[in-house]
Amino acid sequence: MSAYDARMSDPNPYRVENCSIERTLAVLGEKWTWLVLREAFNGVRRFADIQAGTRAPRQVLSARLARLVDEGLLRKVPYREPGRRQRDEYRLTQKGLDLYPIMVSLMHWGDRYMADPAGPPVVLTHRDCGSPIDVHLRCDDAHEVPSPREVTPRLGPGARLAGQSAREVSASVRPGAPA
Amino acid sequence: MSAYDARMSDPNPYRVENCSIERTLAVLGEKWTWLVLREAFNGVRRFADIQAGTRAPRQVLSARLARLVDEGLLRKVPYREPGRRQRDEYRLTQKGLDLYPIMVSLMHWGDRYMADPAGPPVVLTHRDCGSPIDVHLRCDDAHEVPSPREVTPRLGPGARLAGQSAREVSASVRPGAPA
Numbered sequence: 001m002s003a004y005d006a007r008m009s010d011p012n013p014y015r016v017e018n019c020s021i022e023r024t025l026a027v028l029g030e031k032w033t034w035l036v037l038r039e040a041f042n043g044v045r046r047f048a049d050i051q052a053g054t055r056a057p058r059q060v061l062s063a064r065l066a067r068l069v070d071e072g073l074l075r076k077v078p079y080r081e082p083g084r085r086q087r088d089e090y091r092l093t094q095k096g097l098d099l100y101p102i103m104v105s106l107m108h109w110g111d112r113y114m115a116d117p118a119g120p121p122v123v124l125t126h127r128d129c130g131s132p133i134d135v136h137l138r139c140d141d142a143h144e145v146p147s148p149r150e151v152t153p154r155l156g157p158g159a160r161l162a163g164q165s166a167r168e169v170s171a172s173v174r175p176g177a178p179a
Numbered sequence: 180m181s182a183y184d185a186r187m188s189d190p191n192p193y194r195v196e197n198c199s200i201e202r203t204l205a206v207l208g209e210k211w212t213w214l215v216l217r218e219a220f221n222g223v224r225r226f227a228d229i230q231a232g233t234r235a236p237r238q239v240l241s242a243r244l245a246r247l248v249d250e251g252l253l254r255k256v257p258y259r260e261p262g263r264r265q266r267d268e269y270r271l272t273q274k275g276l277d278l279y280p281i282m283v284s285l286m287h288w289g290d291r292y293m294a295d296p297a298g299p300p301v302v303l304t305h306r307d308c309g310s311p312i313d314v315h316l317r318c319d320d321a322h323e324v325p326s327p328r329e330v331t332p333r334l335g336p337g338a339r340l341a342g343q344s345a346r347e348v349s350a351s352v353r354p355g356a357p358a
Contacts, residue, residue, distance in 0.1 A: 011221075011222060011223045011224070011225070011228045012218065012221040012222065012223045012228070012232055014221055014301050015221075015232055016300040016301060017300075018294070018295055018300050019217070019289075019300060019301075020285075020286045020287075020288075020289030020290045020293060020294055020299060020300060020301070021213065021214070021217050021282065021285050021286045021289060022214065022217075022289075023289045023293035023294075024285045024286070024288055024289035024293060025210045025213055025214070025285070026210075027293075028285075029209065029210030029213065030208065030209070030210070031204045031205075031208030031209070034200065034204055034208065035200070035201065035204070038198070038200050038201075039191065041327060042190075042191040042193055042194075042332070043190060043191065044190045044191045045190070046190070049190045049191070053191055053194055095292055097326070097327055098288060098291065098292070099288060100316075100326075100327040100330075101280075101284040101287075101288075101314045101316060102281060102284040102285055102288060103200065104316060105280040105281040105284050105314075106199075106200050106203045106204070106207075106281055107199045107200045107203070108199075108280075109199075109203055109277060109278060109280075109281060110198075110199025110200060110201075110202045110203035111199045111335075112277065113274055113277070114199060114202035114203060114206075115197070115199055115202075115337050116197055116337045116339070117337075118336050118337035119335055119336035119337040120199060120335040120336070120337055121195040121196075121197050121198060121199060121334070121335050121337045121338040121339060122193050122195060122198075122199070122332050122333070122334060122335050122338065123332070123333050123334075123335040124330050124331075124332055124333075125318070125330070125331050125332070125333055126318035126320065126322055126324050126329060126330065126331075127328075127329045127330060127331045128322065128329065129318060129320045129322060130331075131318040131319040131320040131322070132318065132319050133316050133317065133318045133319075133324050133330060134316070134317060134318075134319070135280045135284075135314055135315070135316060136314070136315045136316075136317050137279075137280060137283060137312050137313070137314060137315075138312065138313065138315050139304070139305035139308060139310040139311065139312045139313075140310040140311050140312075140313070141305065141308045141310040143305055143307065143308060143310070145305050145312050147276070147279075148220060148276055148279040149306075150305060150306045150307065151303050151304070151305065151306060151312060152303075152304050152305075152306045152309075153221070153301050153302070153303055153304070154301070154302050154303075154304055155300070155301060155302075156290075156298055156299040156300050156301050156302040157297050157298035157299070158294050158295045158296075158297035158298040158299055158300045159300040159301065160295070160300060
């Protein structure tokens with residue numbers, strides 16, 4: 001079977017070697033990492049406080065924080081309390097802040113399907129008007145897209161298919177294709 | 180230190196015992212689970228195809244599929260190919276379909292920070308008009324909320340704080356509080 005035949009018989013014609021979901025999960029596909037980031041989004045910056053908030057084992061927490069710093073999602077900022085040695089606190093970078101829609105989506109799905117009967121434990125509201133916020137899918141033509149059934153995937157400019165080199169991809173991409 | 184003092188000295192006043200993010204991660208905090216769901220959203224329904232698409236070890240895949248069925252995210256539907264025994268395929272339930280904003284957010288963050296220089300491998304477009312879709316945060320008053328800095332968390336009707344019973348929570352919730 002040729003690579004072409006293999007692709008045509010694949011039930012998923014959008015299967016790529018360089019899947020963005022898979023790459024995100026390589027950094028973020030682990031429960032403790034998300035709990036550390038939850039703390040960061042709640043303004044919790046210091047090791048002992050993050051540990052108290054996540055209940056992560058100390059060594060797990062150290063490893064996750066180091067990885068998040070290595071990946072540029074958190075940055076270390078030194079601080080010193082009176083009479084104590086200097087330590088680092090952890091703050092979200094822009095790359096980390098950009099995880100916010102994922103965090104909100106995880107939370108809202110949990111609110112819908114996993115919350116106690118009394119309702120969601122925390123409600124995220126718009127600072128300026130106080131109304132609850134929600135996640136919406138919308139297209140660049142300003143249409144609401146409420147369901148995955150209204151979404152069509154297309155191969156993008158960086159698509160690298162099974163058995164295809166990066167060089168072949170760049171040669172086959174139409175110049176000026178939207179990135 | 181009383182429970183009240185402990186709460187006031189906690190750097191995160193929204194720390195709850197029944198966090199929706201944590202509950203979601205208890206089901207979905209693992210890389211293979213998301214890759215199985217990615218396949219499902221791409222219409223891949225059969226064990227061998229899901230295995231080919233995720234490259235998950237067979238036993239890992241069996242365990243993840245069983246868990247997703249138990250949790251009501253996938254349902255099994257029998258099928259039979261000519262001359263073969265009956266098997267099950269796996270389809271997303273509504274509960275599973277409602278994970279779509281999380282999936283899109285994971286993908287778009289990866290597109291932004293992890294993609295090859297040529298650009299995103301797959302682009303999600305609106306079926307009706309062809310424009311790319313994106314995830315937006317918006318409040319119920321129709322304001323766009325582009326940054327987590329514009330979001331204020333509040334304790335919700337189901338908030339259960341450390342050391343507080345569910346009974347105390349329901350007694351302290353204002354009737355008619357937004358769910």
